[in-house]
Amino acid sequence: MSTDEPRYNDEGVLKKKHYKRELNRLQEELVKLQYWIKEHDLRVCVVFEGRDAAGKGGVIKRITRRLNPRVARVVALGKPTEREQGQWYFQRYVEQLPTEGEMVLFDRSWYNRAGVERVMGFCTDEEYEEFLRTCPEFERMLVRSGIILVKYWFSISDEEQERRFQKRNEDPKRRWKLSPMDLEARSRWADYSEAKDRMFEHTDTDEAPWHVVNADVKRHARLNCISHLLDQIDYEDLTPDPIELPPRQDDTGHERPPIDSQNWVPARFGSNPVDD
Numbered sequence: 001m002s003t004d005e006p007r008y009n010d011e012g013v014l015k016k017k018h019y020k021r022e023l024n025r026l027q028e029e030l031v032k033l034q035y036w037i038k039e040h041d042l043r044v045c046v047v048f049e050g051r052d053a054a055g056k057g058g059v060i061k062r063i064t065r066r067l068n069p070r071v072a073r074v075v076a077l078g079k080p081t082e083r084e085q086g087q088w089y090f091q092r093y094v095e096q097l098p099t100e101g102e103m104v105l106f107d108r109s110w111y112n113r114a115g116v117e118r119v120m121g122f123c124t125d126e127e128y129e130e131f132l133r134t135c136p137e138f139e140r141m142l143v144r145s146g147i148i149l150v151k152y153w154f155s156i157s158d159e160e161q162e163r164r165f166q167k168r169n170e171d172p173k174r175r176w177k178l179s180p181m182d183l184e185a186r187s188r189w190a191d192y193s194e195a196k197d198r199m200f201e202h203t204d205t206d207e208a209p210w211h212v213v214n215a216d217v218k219r220h221a222r223l224n225c226i227s228h229l230l231d232q233i234d235y236e237d238l239t240p241d242p243i244e245l246p247p248r249q250d251d252t253g254h255e256r257p258p259i260d261s262q263n264w265v266p267a268r269f270g271s272n273p274v275d276d
Contacts, residue, residue, distance in 0.1 A: 001243045012217075019219045027066045034071050034103070041100035043147045046110045046229065050154030051192065052182045053164040054215045059154075059225050060105050073098075078106040089113060089131065090138055097147065110135065114199040117182065119191045134203040139208040150206050150232050152225060153196070154215040179273035211226055 007018045048056040064072050075096045084092045090110055098104040113131040115223040119124040142149050168174040204210045264272045
């Protein structure tokens with residue numbers, strides 16, 4: 001491949017082969033980070049927030065794709081139960097915070113109160129104002145306790161969000177992503193903008209700053225976010241060397257039942273084994 005070949009297409013988007021190469025490299029680095037987190041008992045909490053269809057889920061999938069789910073865990077809480085509604089607001093999120101040697105990625109978080117709950121009227125004015133007062137202190141407590149807290153806001157233009165909404169609507173495989181809440185939010189773009197700005201005003205602190213990701217181009221957003229996340233922790237490569245696999249046990253003479261005695265899934269592709 002010529003070194004003079006442009007990496008970006010005519011629209012300014014990183015070409016697919018360059019994107020895949022860089023994503024693969026970053027995913028290898030995430031595996032190294034995973035070993036470091038486990039070895040040093042780190043507690044890492046990553047919060048993903050932003051507009052609907054901004055691509056938060058796609059980034060989370062690329063981060064966790066090659067990682068051990070026992071080390072990298074995704075939290076995407078649904079509507080609170082009746083019991084949870086009677087708890088201290090942050091209580092159900094506290095239960096999901098990382099333990100030693102774990103990284104937790106919140107696909108939306110306690111910031112629901114500052115966004116969807118505020119705009120949709122799911123909380124009272126008093127509850128909303130209390131959240132804005134309490135959240136910075138809550139996050140300072142997390143940081144003081146030793147948790148590494150990283151917060152991302154995925155910023156998307158209204159034109160790009162509309163394009164992605166239309167694409168979801170046209171694709172039966174993606175239509176499930178258009179929830180009634182997403183559709184309602186379309187008519188409240190300005191309200192969400194105001195809520196986001198006020199949220200930043202109160203919660204963009206020195207101890208737990210917001211990091212804004214330009215999400216209009218998915219490839220760029222994924223690579224930029226993962227690169228930034230890797231920069232937040234000073235890690236070294238603790239990937240173990242290849243091991244010598246032990247020999248497989250020899251045949252003990254056990255007579256196994258006929259293959260056709262098992263209930264095989266029909267082989268619509270390829271073929272199932274048969275007895276000799």
